[in-house]
Amino acid sequence: MSGRTWIAALLALAWVVGCGAPDRAGMSARSPAHGAYAERYRGLANTTESLETASDAIFDADDVPVGQPAPAAPPPPPPAPSPTAPGGAGPGVGAPSPVAPQDPTQEEKRDRHLIIYTARITMAVYQVEQGLAAVEKIARDSGGYLAQKRDREITVRVPRGRFEAALAEIDKIGDVLHRDIQAEDVTDEYVDTEIRIKNARAMQARLRELLARASVKEALEIEKELARVTQELELLEGKLKLLRDRIAYSTITVTFQPRGVTLQATRVRLPFPWLSQLGLPSLLSLEEEK
Amino acid sequence: MSRWSMLGIAIALFASAAGCGRPFDVKTAPGFIELENQTRYAYRATTPEGVVMAVRVVEDEDRGDIAFWTQAVTLQLRDVAGYALLSSDEVTSADGTKGRRLVFGHDQDGKPFSYRVTLFLAQDRLFIVEAGGAKEAFDRALPSIEWMEKSVRVRCRPIIPLLFSHTCNRW
Numbered sequence: 001m002s003g004r005t006w007i008a009a010l011l012a013l014a015w016v017v018g019c020g021a022p023d024r025a026g027m028s029a030r031s032p033a034h035g036a037y038a039e040r041y042r043g044l045a046n047t048t049e050s051l052e053t054a055s056d057a058i059f060d061a062d063d064v065p066v067g068q069p070a071p072a073a074p075p076p077p078p079p080a081p082s083p084t085a086p087g088g089a090g091p092g093v094g095a096p097s098p099v100a101p102q103d104p105t106q107e108e109k110r111d112r113h114l115i116i117y118t119a120r121i122t123m124a125v126y127q128v129e130q131g132l133a134a135v136e137k138i139a140r141d142s143g144g145y146l147a148q149k150r151d152r153e154i155t156v157r158v159p160r161g162r163f164e165a166a167l168a169e170i171d172k173i174g175d176v177l178h179r180d181i182q183a184e185d186v187t188d189e190y191v192d193t194e195i196r197i198k199n200a201r202a203m204q205a206r207l208r209e210l211l212a213r214a215s216v217k218e219a220l221e222i223e224k225e226l227a228r229v230t231q232e233l234e235l236l237e238g239k240l241k242l243l244r245d246r247i248a249y250s251t252i253t254v255t256f257q258p259r260g261v262t263l264q265a266t267r268v269r270l271p272f273p274w275l276s277q278l279g280l281p282s283l284l285s286l287e288e289e290k
Numbered sequence: 291m292s293r294w295s296m297l298g299i300a301i302a303l304f305a306s307a308a309g310c311g312r313p314f315d316v317k318t319a320p321g322f323i324e325l326e327n328q329t330r331y332a333y334r335a336t337t338p339e340g341v342v343m344a345v346r347v348v349e350d351e352d353r354g355d356i357a358f359w360t361q362a363v364t365l366q367l368r369d370v371a372g373y374a375l376l377s378s379d380e381v382t383s384a385d386g387t388k389g390r391r392l393v394f395g396h397d398q399d400g401k402p403f404s405y406r407v408t409l410f411l412a413q414d415r416l417f418i419v420e421a422g423g424a425k426e427a428f429d430r431a432l433p434s435i436e437w438m439e440k441s442v443r444v445r446c447r448p449i450i451p452l453l454f455s456h457t458c459n460r461w
Contacts, residue, residue: 126373126394126402175374282330286342
């Protein structure tokens with residue numbers, strides 16, 4: 001075989017090796033091409049990388065049971081919600097993209113949507129004590145925890161991956177009058193906060209360097225600025241921590257109350273007076289009759 | 291006054307008397323006593339523990355069918371008053387009239403109560419059979435309540451076929 005044939009064979013082999021979709025590990029390994037891309041868009045790439053790390057950390061919370069033992073096989077994370085329920089189609093976390101992405105950072109962003117799920121459920125007023133206890137137990141069994149409890153209302157936090165399963169369990173404990181589920185995509189806010197933290201840290205480092213070789217007069221000014229930047233950094237880190245918590249744990253509030261309390265003003269009243277006389281107070285008031 | 295005139299007056303009085311009383315029939319189970327002088331209810335009976343069974347009659351409510359009234363009652367009790375709807379079943383009265391029974395649960399002063407509403411449409415009237423009480427006492431009295439519910443007649447046999455008086459319990 002001649003030298004040209006060998007070169008052609010090697011090129012063909014290299015081409016074959018280069019085929020196929022790069023997996024996540026390959027992406028994380030940062031191929032030279034990706035390195036060049038990352039170099040070109042360093043800020044965005046770094047942010048995406050940290051976003052990926054943060055997402056992994058957040059998603060890991062789903063697998064860590066807290067308190068009571070959790071079911072053996074946790075359900076997959078909820079897909080991106082429709083306007084009424086979190087079961088609709090959409091760019092959910094880990095959802096496969098129908099089109100092969102060209103931009104790896106865009107692929108990361110598409111695959112790593114950070115969504116905060118919140119549910120408010122109104123239940124009929126019956127056996128409220130048992131209902132509150134049942135909701136709390138469902139949260140603990142799901143690896144979640146009790147956030148707040150009042151006479152007729154309870155708020156629990158459950159790992160995001162158990163959100164839908166917990167809702168299904170809660171549905172079984174009573175008569176659900178109303179259900180309101182919201183999904184808030186905070187990916188942009190998260191990325192923005194991370195960039196601001198990164199910039200603040202860089203600024204903090206530069207100010208410290210300047211402080212080391214500054215005169216007394218300059219040092220006073222630099223320390224003032226350093227204090228401001230440090231305070232901003234703490235605020236941003238706190239905000240990021242809160243976002244991570246809200247993403248990792250979905251919030252479910254169950255209220256035992258009639259819907260009519262808030263809807264009475266707008267509700268159509270049927271012209272049948274006897275309807276409003278129905279119910280236990282009228283039936284059980286034996287002394288009123290003459 | 292001739293004999294025929296006397297007979298005519300007697301028949302008129304009889305027919306008038308037949309029009310009095312309740313347009314339905316219900317039996318009171320042992321352990322319950324019927325309450326007198328009721329204004330909102332055509333019939334009401336109670337146990338010593340306060341488990342109450344009652345019947346309302348709404349005149350001229352033949353405009354809606356049972357499905358309409360079932361939905362109206364459900365919206366009123368469930369959505370407005372916050373009662374938990376535990377079940378909804380088709381039932382049949384003692385005279386064979388089809389109706390709908392709604393079983394609710396509700397907390398009053400932190401304690402669970404049971405409440406049942408059964409609806410029948412007959413004689414251009416809506417018959418509302420209600421039963422309720424504290425859950426524990428209600429559960430004990432449930433066999434009696436179910437017996438009373440089954441005894442309800444809303445479409446009775448004519449007393450005198452000639453008069454076609456579709457009445458119950460009118461004496």
